Amino acid sequence: MNISILGSGSWGTSMGKVLANNGHSVKIWTRDEKVKNNINNGENPHFLPGITLPKNLIATTDIKKATDKTEVIVLAVPSQAVRSVIEKIDYKDQIIVNLSKGIEINTGYLISDVVKDVLKSENYFSLSGPSHAEEVARDIPTSVVLAGKEDKNIKKIQKEFSNVSFRIYTNPDLKGVEVSGAVKNIYAIAAGVIDSMGNWDNTKAALITRASVEMTRIGKYFGGKKETYAGLAGIGDLIVTCTSQHSRNRYFGEQLGRGKKLDEILESMNMVAEGIYTVKAVHNIALKNKIEMPIAQKLYEVIYNDINPKKAIHELMTRNLKSE
Numbered sequence: 001m002n003i004s005i006l007g008s009g010s011w012g013t014s015m016g017k018v019l020a021n022n023g024h025s026v027k028i029w030t031r032d033e034k035v036k037n038n039i040n041n042g043e044n045p046h047f048l049p050g051i052t053l054p055k056n057l058i059a060t061t062d063i064k065k066a067t068d069k070t071e072v073i074v075l076a077v078p079s080q081a082v083r084s085v086i087e088k089i090d091y092k093d094q095i096i097v098n099l100s101k102g103i104e105i106n107t108g109y110l111i112s113d114v115v116k117d118v119l120k121s122e123n124y125f126s127l128s129g130p131s132h133a134e135e136v137a138r139d140i141p142t143s144v145v146l147a148g149k150e151d152k153n154i155k156k157i158q159k160e161f162s163n164v165s166f167r168i169y170t171n172p173d174l175k176g177v178e179v180s181g182a183v184k185n186i187y188a189i190a191a192g193v194i195d196s197m198g199n200w201d202n203t204k205a206a207l208i209t210r211a212s213v214e215m216t217r218i219g220k221y222f223g224g225k226k227e228t229y230a231g232l233a234g235i236g237d238l239i240v241t242c243t244s245q246h247s248r249n250r251y252f253g254e255q256l257g258r259g260k261k262l263d264e265i266l267e268s269m270n271m272v273a274e275g276i277y278t279v280k281a282v283h284n285i286a287l288k289n290k291i292e293m294p295i296a297q298k299l300y301e302v303i304y305n306d307i308n309p310k311k312a313i314h315e316l317m318t319r320n321l322k323s324e
């Protein structure tokens with residue numbers, strides 16, 4: 001297949017390697033000339049150091065060239081950038097496969113809604129689940145979910161994107177999968193805060209469990225199915241991001257817990273931590289629709305209202321006692 005990937009960060013590059021090694025002809029769009037040259041020379045050291053990239057993964061800075069004569073367009077830019085990027089393409093009803101995990105702040109839209117809004121397309125799938133780029137690029141066995149209408153296209157993408165170490169399940173619950181992938185990043189930041197306090201295992205386990213409850217609550221608002229939150233895109237991704245050494249969100253939370261401020265941490269990071277933005281969108285949605293999400297709301301206050309992380313944990317622990 002001819003596949004184009006929009007976004008040449010860690011996930012776009014890693015999936016580019018998988019797809020090129022699966023035998024596809026892959027073009028990857030980057031806005032950075034240096035990244036283009038690096039990828040075409042066989043490595044993307046800024047985002048995926050030490051990984052040799054195949055020759056049939058070709059980088060270009062020309063988005064029209066990247067998406068021309070392609071059957072599948074893969075979205076791999078941060079969620080807040082998806083709208084402006086897809087506005088640039090000359091869309092011809094290609095299959096869209098989204099990798100981005102987030103909620104657009106201004107609209108409260110999931111990525112499927114942003115794509116529908118801009119491209120008027122429903123020829124759309126979302127790939128989500130526990131899948132750090134650093135491990136996928138090293139062919140470490142990984143299982144994910146491809147969400148969308150269960151038609152012939154989903155079967156085709158499932159087959160063409162899978163390989164012996166990258167196993168794809170399908171799931172018709174697009175909303176549930178997208179909400180899960182977006183909100184788990186919030187709790188990964190909270191997990192990082194806990195790690196900064198001294199790797200508190202009890203607290204981390206409680207966080208992951210109660211996060212899955214909050215995920216189910218906001219999932220209901222978006223119309224997702226309860227079972228999805230118990231699957232790879234839900235609890236699966238929650239576990240990996242809250243515990244992984246690779247997680248950008250967990251790292252951000254660790255720095256936050258050590259007393260660093262938002263701008264200071266952002267300056268030291270070269271990759272996106274989506275939870276920083278998704279927590280804003282979730283804060284607005286939860287307030288407006290009276291959805292009980294105490295952990296997400298408290299994290300919002302820590303990031304944006306400068307509440308001390310220790311005080312935030314104390315406040316969560318001393319809420320009114322209640323039934324599970």
Ligand SMILES: NC(=O)C1=CN([C@@H]2O[C@H](COP(=O)(O)OP(=O)(O)OC[C@H]3O[C@@H](n4cnc5c(N)ncnc54)[C@H](OP(=O)(O)O)[C@@H]3O)[C@@H](O)[C@H]2O)C=CC1
Nearest residue numbers: 007008009010011012076077081099100101132133271272
């Ligand atoms: N990394 C991972 O393991 C995984 C990531 N994801 C999700 O995939 C998405 C991408 O993540 P990831 O690859 O890690 O992110 P990175 O920060 O590694 O890379 C982001 C890429 O998007 C580009 N980009 C950023 N802003 C814009 C913009 N406004 N217009 C055009 N291009 C832009 C960046 O270019 P530049 O360098 O020029 O800024 C860079 O190429 C996120 O939603 C993330 O949650 C999902 C699963 C796994």
Ligand SMILES: O=C(CO)COP(=O)(O)O
Nearest residue numbers: 129130131132247248249
């Ligand atoms: O979504 C991911 C793994 O499934 C990546 O998580 P981080 O952005 O926290 O690294």
